[in-house]
Structures are given as C-alpha cells and as structure tokens.
Amino acid sequence: MQRTSLTSDECPIARSLDQVGEWWSILIMRDALHGLRRFDEFSRSLGIAPNMLTRRLNALVEAGMLERRPYSEHPPRYEYVPTAKGEDFRVVLLSLVAWGNRHYAQEGASVEIVERDTARPLVPMMVDAVDGRVVPWDACTLQAGPAASPGMRQRMGAMVHPDTSGAEGS
Template sequence: MQRKSLTRDECPIARSLERVGEWWSILIMRDALQGLRRFDEFSRSLGIAPNMLTRRLNALVEAGMLERQAYSERPPRYEYVPTAKGEDFRMVLMSLVAWGNRHYAEEGTSVELVERETGRPVQPAFANTDGQMVPLDQCTLQAGPAASLGMRERLALLDAKP
C-alpha cells in the first residue's frame, strides 16, 4: 500500500497562512474589519506602497476574504468589503490581539479587546457545539473525516507525546 505523504495543503493552518499569512494581508484585514473600505483609507492607515496594496487587496479578493464593490463609475473606484469568510477572520485577529498583549506589550497594552456594551476586557475562548465554555487545555486536535493517512499518522505521533 502506497502511503500518501502529508502535504501542507491538508493542514488548516498552512492553508490559512497561504491566503492571509503575509504581514500586509493581516493588517489590511484588521483595518477592513474595523470599517475601512477604500484604497486611500488603507494606504493612509498602513503607509503601504500603492503597488503592494493593490497586490494584497487583489489576493484577498481572490481568496474570498474581501469583495470589490464599485462606488464610482467615473473614474472607476471600488470599496473592499469583508465577506462572511473575511468576517470569520475577526476571531483570529482578536486572538492575536490578546496573545500579543499577553506576551509582547512590556510597556502596557495599546489596544484592548473589550465587550462593546460594558467596556469590560474579554479574552478569546472556546465553546463546544452546545455553547458550553471549554478551557483551552481541555482541547486537542483529531483527524477529520477527510484526513489522509499521513495526517492521521502525524496526529497519532502528537497524541503519543507525554
């Protein structure tokens, strides 16, 4: 029996990083999820070169994270609006905020994740399908229905670790 080798295409982290793992893409998504929509807004916020911004916006549209919507015909101008897939990325960004604050804000936090109504600080959390909170140390990875033999073997190796 020939063993299928594990590819990075099968790993959800690798697949995700392929689409949004580039520095500028993550910052563009941060700004888009905070309400920026237009090329010049992104440019002002990020200080990014126009050619790089164009490439990153096009890549995010191609990845299905943003949708181009025309707001002017003459000259043609577009807004970049997060799709449902892009909105789902908010959780990833908020987790990065919490992690960065916990580990890299020696001088204090410059941005905090808070509950909109109360202003109380919050932390990203996990819940099971019934809505019950599950502590992170009680979570693990397991092979999904489409996992290859290579993925199953890799996860078995990780499970065997003490």
C-alpha cells in the first residue's frame, strides 16, 4: 500500500511528519545529533536492518536533514552529518525527551535535558520572538499565518481554544 504524501498539506505538522514522521528517521536523527555519523554506528546503535537503514538515510538526505559526505574512496564510504535543517530538529527531540519523561518514565528519567556547563535541569519553553521573554505554555495558541489559505483560516478559526482560567468554554 502506497503511503499518502503530506508534502503539499498546508499544516506544518503534517509537512514535517512527511519528512521525519517515520520512527526510524527520528531515531536516526537522535543519533546523528548525538554525534554518530557512519552507517555501522547507526546500525549498531539502532539494531535496524541494513536495507531499512539505507532507505531512511537516503530519505533524510533527500529531505535535507542530513548531508552525505565521503570519508573513504577505497572502498567508497560515507558519513551522514546533520545540516542546519537537521540541527534545527534538536528542539523537537528535546521536547520529546521532556514529554516522554513526564508521561512515560514511571521508573524515573533515564535521559535528562541539562545545561552543559552546570548540569542543571532544563525544560522546553516558548520565548517571545520580539522581546525574548518566556511565555507559559498555557498562554500559547495557534493562529493562521500570513500565507494561510481561506481553508486554513477557517480551520484555525474553528479550533477550540481551552480556557485556562478554570471557567467552562467560550
């Protein structure tokens, strides 16, 4: 069965999932952002079948998340290095770590997000793009952007925005 492509979907979540939504891709990006570069390193870390690893690496290169660079001519060997787009995926992975720890680590966190220099714990947050102030998650919402189609504007307008004051709906 052919998978539906979401590349032309207007929703940024759908478009993003079209590129990296397959779980092997996310785990490969996790390892690449943690410093793994070579096919055998990914294979050892993930226990993934070679043909699947080849497909996922090729897809991540095609998506612009990884760059394929030769490191040996005889025999030809390549390493896979995160691009700027791939580096930007780090925030997604860190958010998944925080979310997974909060909801699925009943025994305690096996991986924590910490500041490199101090080892102090960190949490994902939203920051105002204009003045740099931290905005609490419950004060964030989505709205139609400047390039939104009429259909997207209608979808965004129909979304229910939770009332965080404790009162019932609006």
